[in-house]
Amino acid sequence: MTRDRIALIEAGGTKFVVGIAGRDRTIAARTRIATTNPAETIGAAIDWLRAQGGDYAAVGIASFGPLDLDPASPDWGHITRTTKPGWSHAAMAAPFARALGCPVAIDTDVNGAALAEYRWGAGQGCRSALYLTVGTGIGGGAVVGGRLIHGASHPEMGHIAMPRHPDDRDFGGICPFHGDCLEGLASGPAIAARWGASLSDPPAEHEAHAIIAWYLARAITSFRAILAPDRIILGGGVMETPGLLDRVRSEAAAAGGYFAGDPEAMIVAPALGGDAGLLGALALAGIEGNLRKVGG
DSSP states (O other): OOSOEEEEEEEOSSEEEEEEEETTOOEEEEEEEEOOOHHHHHHHHHHHHHHTTOOOSEEEEEEOSOBOOOTTOTTTTBBOSOSSTTOTTOBSHHHHHHHHTSOEEEEEHHHHHHHHHHHHSTTTTOSEEEEEEESSSEEEEEEETTEEOOSSSOOOGGGOBOOOOTTOTTOOOOBTTTBSBHHHHHSHHHHHHHHSSOTTSSOTTSHHHHHHHHHHHHHHHHHHHHHOOSEEEEESSGGGSTTHHHHHHHHHHHHOTTOOSOHHHHEEOOSSGGGHHHHHHHHHHTOGGGOBOOOO
């Protein structure tokens, strides 16, 4: 058997999606594993990959975070401080590398999705693209000139400070670290905390739709000012709310001021659908400089 298969991990807070792909981007097999504790969840993922025949060229991991991605850090590939019980300081990359005997690439799930959409999806052909997921949490990744943006760590776009909507000043926000950051105000749990439902439940005229679109448009205006992306891709469960994408486009046009670009063409839905997470892991593993060997 030739080592031309890539093991793929989309590590989420509620489930792991584990798959296998060839270098032609065909996902040959996949399974879902509930996210419980690190030993149980990672162990089950490794067992499944071994049962598919082993012999992988590499492992690509697109994971919830925050993550330590400093190549010089002894905790590279670990989850850092997270609200997910039991996962703070858990090793994410090393168990797969050691068990499967191949190098591993790891980055955030949103960075993986951003790279996949830039290469093969809604950002294809653009000079730069920003991917923002709005769901249980809010996170973002940006690709500029074919490269993901990193600094001291990976971006935490969901935790930017936000102005307050005039009709939403009494809500303190649900982020345990920052209160009323973007995630604290516009994520799925923040919506449920205010209105006791998901955003798709209230009628279109309910204030929730206008308020959430307002926050997302203001965040997009900030990202346009800093990154000037050609394409802004909005994914995640909240963005599946009927009409929300168009509301965000309208609000962004009103708030955009002198920024170049037509929000109708610039702000789009993802193109890769349910494969975005696994294809993100594949995209990460396909960059030679991302792959690291982990000792025994």
